[in-house]
Amino acid sequence: MLTFQQKIHILESFPQLERRDVSLGRVNFHYEGSIYDKKTVGYHLHPNGNGFIYAGRLDRSDVNDKGFVNIRDFTESELRQLVQQSIDSLSGLSASYSGSPVPGTGAAAISGDTSGLGIQAAISGENSSEELWLDPEGTSLLLKPADDLWYVYAGSAIEMVFETREEAEEYLREEGFAP
Known part of the structure; x- marks a missing residue:
């Protein structure tokens, strides 16, 4: 115990x-x-x-x-x-989600929509323009394009906005995240 x-x-x-x-x-x-x-x-x-x-x-x-x-x-x-x-x-992930067999590395609080559909699309790869990024501690961010900009979401909050995908990816890597 x-x-x-x-x-x-x-x-x-x-x-x-x-x-x-x-x-x-x-x-x-x-x-x-x-x-x-x-x-x-x-x-x-x-x-x-x-x-x-x-x-x-x-x-x-x-x-x-x-x-x-x-x-x-x-x-x-x-x-x-x-x-x-x-x-x-x-976070809106289904109870049957099994994308994280290692405890502490799951996708949590990553979507800007409250339905959880964006999360499921990012995890399943249904929309290749959205990407789930994780750090070694299991914190998750969602990289998502909209209106010619690239948004980084932490939960339902926008953490950062970039003009190009390259800038967004550079920021995420500098912060210790990987796709």
Whole structure:
């Protein structure tokens, strides 16, 4: 069983999550990039070892009536995988998305549209002009052309705008991202 500090460290390793200390020494982690009303990924992580990860949009048998899975006895790899799946599901990616077998490297919060269709097109290659770029920590950005410009999206927010694809790619590479 992982210690409280190990669980906290794992969730803090996901840059998309925001830590929020709550009552009785418990800690929550929120994903502000969620396209749904639900933003809590980590819920009531407690020094006694208890804690929950949101899995309400995943196909799992161990989900409670509020959509959470108890992570008390999870291994590090199980916890990392579930957290990434939770983030992906709140980003609009389908629960069956399997494009990221390595925990912590999934596509999360990358689309400028709230339907998630842009994400699916980027992942499946349906629109070759849109590209998903990842850094070594698993942070995702979407490179997308529109109106003779190239937009870099971080979640639903525009991070940067460039006049040429080459300028956009140079920026992404300098920031440590790769297609």
